[in-house]
Amino acid sequence: MSVEQNQMRQEDVIPLIVSQLAEYGYAQLAQVVAEQTHTSVSIKPSSRLSELLFIAREESVEIEPTDPSKLHPSSFSSSSASMMDEDDDTEAGTKLTRLNLDTDPKLTTPGPAPNLSTVCTTTHKEAVTCTTFSKDGRYAASGSADASLKIVDVNKMKLVNDDAHPVIRTLYDHSSPVTDVDFHPNGLVLAASSDTVVKLYDLSRPSVKRSFRYLQDSHPVSSVSFHPSGDFLLVGSEAETVRIFDVKTLQCFTPRAFSGPASSNSAAATVDTTTSAAGTASSQQQQQGPHRAGINHIEYAPTGSVFITASQDGSIKVWDAISGKVVRTIEHAHSGKGVTTATISKNGKYILSGGLDSVGKLWDLGSGKMIHGFQGAVQQNEKQSVVFSYNEDFVFSSDESNNTIVCWDSRTATLLRRYTGHQALIRSISASPVENALVSCGDDNRLRYWCTPSALAESRS
Secondary structure (H helix, E strand, O other), X not given: OOHHHHHHHHHHHHHHHHHHHHHOOOHHHHHHHHHHOOOOOOOOOOOHHHHHHHOOOOOOOOOOOOOHHHHOHHHHOHHHHHHHOOOOOEOOOOOOEOOOOOOOOOOOOOOOOOOOEEEEEEEOOOOEEEEEEOOOOOEEEEEEOOOEEEEEEHHHHHHOOOOOOOEEEEEEOOOOOEEEEEEOOOOOEEEEEEOOEXXXXXXXXXXXOOOOEEEEOOOXXXXXXXXXXXXXXXXXXXXXXXXXXEOOOOXXXXXXXXXXXXXXXXXXXXXXOOOOHHHHHHHHHHHHOOOOOOEEEEEEOOOOOEEEEEEOOOOEEEEEOOOOOEEEEEOXXXXXXXXXXXXXXXXXXXXXXXXXXXXXXXXXXXXXXXXXXXXXXXXXOOOOOEEEOOOOOEEEXXXXXXXXXXXXXXXXXXXXXXXXXXXXXXXXXXXXOOOOEEEEEEOXXXXXXXXXXXXXXXXXX
């Protein structure tokens, strides 16, 4: 083949390669190839990913999408967000309640803990490191140190018989332990992180066990969280900075945390009482600045208007999801120890956090002041979960000294019950978003599903 013929072929093929990369969602790579080869091609945003994320295919699939109307951006508009901030104790059309200490009855004696028991277990080859429920509670996912992911059907776990096979998908596309998982709001896409990579899996295709897209970070990733609209993905890593990815274009944004002198609002955040007057300005500047160590946990609030980060530097930060500015910092949240987890209540009024000081804590988000602590579970060496129950009546965590799940009353911080079953350290707990049920996992290589007899009876009927 002559040099001229080879050049002609490249001129024909390269534009085709660039256009196909763009079509299949690799717009950034397509742009790089086009620039390096001096190819003039119009790169349009990928339509394929939006199909994967928002449109249910006509073919028969094992995992069905949630109600598409819930995914429309208007569902998360300012009017929807303001509705979530009302002091109404119930959410319209559901049995869910939410924590509101301003209006909730003052309890002298807390109610009984939910009667949870293990009704199903599944196993990985190595320790199970993370787990989560889908937004509608129909599925759960687990990630393991063996680099695999499992998707389980919650209703099949409730059947508890030999004919039911709750694991409906096992995914293999990681080369290192999985560190976190999160379902897209439509239930059709799963994000999973390991080492410096976040991979997206299309769950609507039963035969596909590999990811269809991945995000590359410069540091090992510890936590991921989808925006309630599904348009963005938060990534927290061993770096001090937050990453926000547009899931359609894969464009990455890094919020500029510090934007000038601290305001009076930020100055109201909790600071160490030993801080001297001379260091006040520096402390206030820290409160609006980025973290000073890696991020252990990152999560959008239910409304999507803010997100929260928990850091190894001992602080908790609440960020405005639009401007990228820090609106609240709680320094020395857990006696200066690393903060391992933090979440915002449904009404946006409270923060629930866990850290390596063995005390879970409930905070007033507006003032940054601690309301009460949940004591009685040892957490000194390993990152573990602290989570609300589906209706925020209870708080669950784990005790690394005896491998039990611990339950407290969320309003009084009274320790109510311990649940036994795991034979080694419990790495992660996730609460169902629709009922009193949990999934937990740990170093005994098992994922356990816990629920109440009433939930079992309702499912079987």
